[in-house]
Amino acid sequence: MTPLTSVGKATPRIDALKRVTGGATYTADIQAPGMLYARVLRSPHPHARIKSIDVSKAQALPGVKAILTNQNCDIQWSSGDTRNKRLLFNNPVRFAGDAVAAVAAVNRHVAEDALHLIDVEYETLPFVLDPEEALKDGAPEIQPGGNLSPNGQGKHEPDKYTRGNVEEGFAAADHVFEDSYRTPHINNAQMEIRASMAQWQGDKLIVHASTQGIANCRTDIAKDLKLKPENVEVICLYMGGGFGNKNQCHDFDLMAAELARRAGAPVRVEFTRKEDYTSVHGRWPTNQYYKIGVKNDGTLTAIQMRAYSGMGPYRKGQGDISGIEIYQCPHVERTTSMVYTNMSVSANFRAPAYPQGVFAVESLMDDAAHALKMDPLEFRLKNFTRKYQDRTAYSSSGLEELLRKGSEKFGWKQRWRPAASDTGPIKRGAGMGMGMFPSSLGRSAAILRVDSKGTYHVHVGVTDCGTGAKTTMGLIAAEALEVPLERINVVWGDTDTCPYSVGESGSRTTVFTGTAVVEAAKDLKKQIAEKGLPTGNDFHTASADTNPVLRDFARYSFVVHFAEVEVDTETGRVHVTRYLAAHDSGRVMNPLTAESQVKGGATTGIGMALHEQLLYDKRTGLPLSAGYYHARVMTHMDAPEIEVLWVESEDAYGPFGAKTLGEPTIIPSVAAVANAFFNATGKRVRDLPITRDKVLGVMA
Amino acid sequence: MKTFSSANPKTVADAVKLLGKGNGAVVGGGSDLLGMVKERLISPDVLVNLRSIPGLDQVKEQANEVVIGGLITLSALAEHPLIRSRYAVLAEAAGVVGTPQIRNAGTLAGNVCQRPWCWYFRNGFPCYKNGGKTCFSVVGENEFHAIFGGGPSYIVHPSDTAPALVALDAKFKIAGPSGERVIAASDFFAPPSKDPARENVLAHDEVLIEVRLPAYGSWTFNTPYSTTKSALRSAYHKELDRESWTHAVASVAVVLEMEGSTCKKARVVLGGVAPIPWRVPKVEAMLEGKRITPELAAQAGQAAVEGAKPLAKNGYKVKLTAAIVKRTLSALGSA
DSSP: OOSSTTTSOOOTTTHHHHHHHOOOOGGOOOOTTTEEEEEEOOSSSSEEEEEEEEOOOHHTTTTTTEETTTTOOOBOOOOOOSSSBBBOOOOOOOOOEEEEEEEEESSSHHHHHHHOOEEEEEOOOOOSSHHHEEEEEEEOOOSTSSSBBTTTTOSSSSSSEEEOOOOOOHHSSEEEEEEEEEEEOOOOOOOOOEOOOOOEEEEEEEEEEEEEEEHHHHHHHHHHOOGGGGEEEESSSSSOOOTEEEEEHHOOOHHHHHHHHHHOOEEEEEEOOHHHOOOOOOOOOOOEEEEEETTTTTTEEEEEEEEEETTTTTTHHHHEEEEEGGOOOOOEEEEEEEEESSSSOOOOOOSHHHHHHHHHHHHHHHHHHTTOOOOOHHHHHBBBBBSSSBBBBBSSOHHHHHHHHHHHTTTTHHHHHSSTOOOSSSSEEEEEEEEEEEOOOEEEEEEEEEEETOEEEOOOOOOOOOSHHHHHHHHHHHHHTOOGGGGGGESBBBBBOOOOOOOOTTHHHHHHHHHHHHHHHHHHHHHHHHHOOOOTTTOOEEEEEOOOOOSSSSSSEEEEEEEEEETTTOOEEEEEEEEEEEEEEBBBBBBHHHHHHHHHHHEEEHHHHHHHOOOOEEETEEEEETTTTTTTTOGGGGGGOOOEEEEEOSSSSSGBBBOTTGGGGGHHHHHHHHHHHHHSSSSSOOSSSSOOHHHHHHHH | OOOOEEOOOOSSSHHHHHHHHHSSSEEEOOOOOOHHHTSSSSOOOOEEEEGGGTTTTTTOSSEEEEEEETTHHHHHHHHHHHHHHHHHHHHHHHHHHHHHHHHHBBBHHHTTTTTOOOOHHTTTTTTTTTTTTTOOOSOOOOOTOOSSOSSSOOOOOOSSHHHHHHHTOOOEOOOEETTEEEEEHHHHBBBBBTTTTTBBOOOOOOOOEEEEEETTOOOTTTTTSSSSSSSEEEEEEEOSSSSSSSOSEEEEEEEEEETTTTTEEEEEEEEEESSOOOOOOOHHHHHEEEEEOHHHHHHHHHHHHHTTTOOTTTTTHHHHHHHHHHHHHHHTTOO
């Protein structure tokens, strides 16, 4: 791969100094004169009908300026549910944490006191937490039409994918393996707390949101509040993480806007950490059942999956389960039921469909290799995907190289031994997992301006949810314009000053918006070549609205993780002692932020494997582990040293050949740790997380 | 949180008087209290700040005892040379509480008096600890609950320093409206059978102000690991549910008075497994008068969990507790 000048150079974030010196203004820091503070009252029941709601005492509290409830507000929150009509305040309430009322008051204490003065009479309804239980006869109906959420065709049926005929595949197999897996609801646990501040200037609404996509957020707000998009300005200059739960607009953005309208003053809505855990969304919990057919030499003949995703009571997320596609196999059948439950809502969380599915698939493949007495690396080298769904060529794939180079660098041959090789109480083992993540192409835009001093202003609608997008856009512009990064001024985070950018979800920003920057730069360079630099107060301006299309290829990033764990079989402690993450994300734009992405994603995955879940009390249907403490979110002390290996496959698409990077980082991490645990102990835990009780349980 | 006022008394007597007036709460470091106020688990009218009283955070050596002010921060205690050299178990326990930030703010007395971290209690379920009449953990999510001494509440005592103090035969000085009283640490903690809403005997207008450690006679403190002379050997071992910032899933505080390689006197106190620091006298008796060999340590580990009554999901704590007792004794015995 030909080295470039700016792209590919490890570069500190252009806003790093501001972030670490307290100069960055996050959403919750933004004050406006006369601003009110709002708090939200939430359902204490997993499922209940509101018989009556009386706000008179709250209304009478001095300092209370506006109250919203189901009785006086019927605003729909469209992106909160893609199948049903979800309002800001619903009746019945369908999960513990569902919003019941919002109060704006002169300060936080008055707002909170007012919540306690609202009298709500509930009629509690039966509830169900598990997706399979929710599909049984007699289960409480959570949405009209039943608990099986409609598929893409609008039918109350599971999503289905087939190729070949699995029965033929099983008949051709020498061995058939079957097993089931469970993964829990896990919160995104981003650092930045949730806040939204809205203010009206005449007809114009300005929302300071903490969002991964200002353009989508604006479109959504305009739609739900029936405003013209150009009358809505969404601003997010600094963002403290989201990992998928700050896509689109959120109910609190709409609440802030409506409270501000009614109170005639700016309003900031704030959530506590606990509300963030229970009332926004997390990763969908799954129950997965697999059956695979394998020949004596390890060749896969069939993969069958039947799975259930618990979506909570609203269909905010997709709910699909991915992982099978990493294997080539002639006969595949996949049936996924997206099911309503009375748990917290499920939706996007870093590679939404993947770590759950890859955990299951890679566990079962590991078991198959074990039963066949094959090295799991050899099993994967034999069966890894060569063509997408065995049909479409990849635009580029470094997967085989990731397996070979990664295993070599990790020391797989020395570290992987037959399962349970250690005889003492402390057992070491190595495991691996493969993953892939789409790297599609699509629409985005950029505006570039050059002034008479030779400063290039790059207007891109990114907010930088932690990925370093501002810096990446700067590097891409510098490369395309053939000027040093110091000459670039990136303008971001405000819909009034930046053109459309795809939301920072699906790991799309580098590829989508980067492409627009490259195209605009070409235009600008041409203008400068023709006219020279502008003079005085003039600018040359170039804009690009790009929407490239991929033909004849499937475009994916690939990833293989290797983990070594130490299991203390007397205390149940599992500790990751070595970790290598091998990634093909095409050309890496900024190795510094790219490595941070990998380390963060892998660490989150280790937490998912060993610790984290939003645990529910089954008798009451209430969450028990909301928050960093009880959910056992990873700490710095838990994070191992993570070594990163790049295999930069040459790809003809994307800016300078870049593919997706942020989300693939978590995909095989859970599986790698779970497989290392198996290799250490010879025992398999199929129900995440692999906590002490399960470790000592399987070792008993 | 409900609005409250803040009081900064200058003397312990004033603090007690303020508490006597009604709905007050004592603030040491405030690291846990403030969270409880925010969650409305408690809604005090007045927070009585003890940090405004001078002199409550000192370590003093007196004739027959070492006196530690209850307001000493956990990090100061963990780093104190005298505590580290003579009472390693206490320094180690203080050093593994929470996180560095919590240890910098949190105090010894606050840690000893900390309310449980049962998720039913902390989430406001109407359980015994929140003034209700049931313990949700019994047939609920009891992974982290008691295997000893439970009923009717099955919380585990959250403190790391409490087992260490019981193991050291510490005494607690308590100030109240009728003056001061000194009681044994082991008498301070109260099982749920006494009052399931509480974990200790402090009245609402009493304050734990001082901890006193016996000087252990004439033992050669400066060489605690000497195998030739009599010495005090002690250690605290804590198992967490991740590498930092959880309360003990199980812990053990061990204090051994050694003469040569023979154990003269032993204290073994478990943490994280019972509603109070859980002393295991049978294990202590097994060790006294013996050399602590790995075999004896293993037997002691098994004896430590005799009579455990695990709930549906915390059976793993039995094996875990046996293992850490064995390992801690084995390490101390061969030191």
